[in-house]
Amino acid sequence: MGIKRHGLSIGIEQFNNEFLLTIKALGKLTHEDYQVITPMIESALAGIEEPRIKVLFDGRQMEGWELRAAWDDFKLGLKYRGEFTKVAIIGNQKWQKLAAKVGGWFVSGDVKHFQDLDTAYNWLQR
Template identity: 55%
Template sequence: MNISKHGVSIGLDRVGEHFFVAIKAVGKLTHDDYQRLAPMLEAALAKVNEPRVKVLFDASEFEGWELRAAWDDFKLGLSLGSEFDKIALYGEHDWQAWAAKIGDWFINGEVRSFNDYQQALSWLAN
């Protein structure tokens, strides 16, 4: 029996003296995932005492979105874009560099793509 897993996990991690929101997407995200994700992400950001938030988005096991979920992702980015200082997009997908460039248009902070986990953490810590 082949079990397929998908979803998003959200946490708060620390590197040295720097805290950041850690988001890991697994599998192909659905509209239903975003119905659950948006309130959790908003609650996680409300608990962060920094004026703007650093985020590590781990896309190493991410397979993409359903069409409606892609729209949900875009709307969520627009609604929370002013909250972010830096977003490190980690994984080894061809679309990541493109997504980081597009993200820069809608997010007040910086967005960068990394295929090396340690480099992503180092950039967030600076």
Template identity: 45%
Template sequence: MKRHGLHIGIERTKTRFYISMVIVGKLDHHDYEVITPMFDDALKGLDERIVDVFIDASELEGFSARALWDDFKLGIAHSHQFRRIAFYGRHDWQDYAARVANWFTGGEVKYFADADTARAWLNESENESDSE
């Protein structure tokens, strides 16, 4: 039996909106039927790029074709709201996926092979990231 699951955490402060996700197994369209309304509701009304996302994809095995399309649509719909997306994984294809996501996301998407480094990058102040 293959493991499959999602864990999504959403945290909001006055100046920061933080989403964390842990993905296990292969994402499919049904996963996006859960993810999309959560993102839509959580990000409704945000005009500024104040959202940081940590994605633990270390146990992600891949996407179905329809899930890739769903992910693309979700990213486009909220692209202006993302400041940084840290994509933590263990596979070369995930690094390439993060690079491609940069083309379609208003914020910065970066792949990390280490979760602590990914979180540290997200926690840098917005001013520090603008000076890079």
């Protein structure tokens, strides 16, 4: 039996009141993954008035979510939906393209699906 790796890694860069939040997902995400990542995101954005956030979500190695983790992801998106100016979702699965469409219903900014990293970065920088 092999080891099942999973989790989220994040990076946050700040330029004045604009942020680039990079998230890379690995394996099947759990509620515990969100318990670790959510306070990190909240701490990075605390104290910034009217932050503008661009998100690069790399899901190329993601297998999905446990049900509770999917709920955690939805709540996190709703909490910051007014601050997200652009969200780029990278992946090669049909459900990721659908997730970009559905995510666009709940986020005030643009949400778009990409198959490669360079195209996503270029879109975020416009």
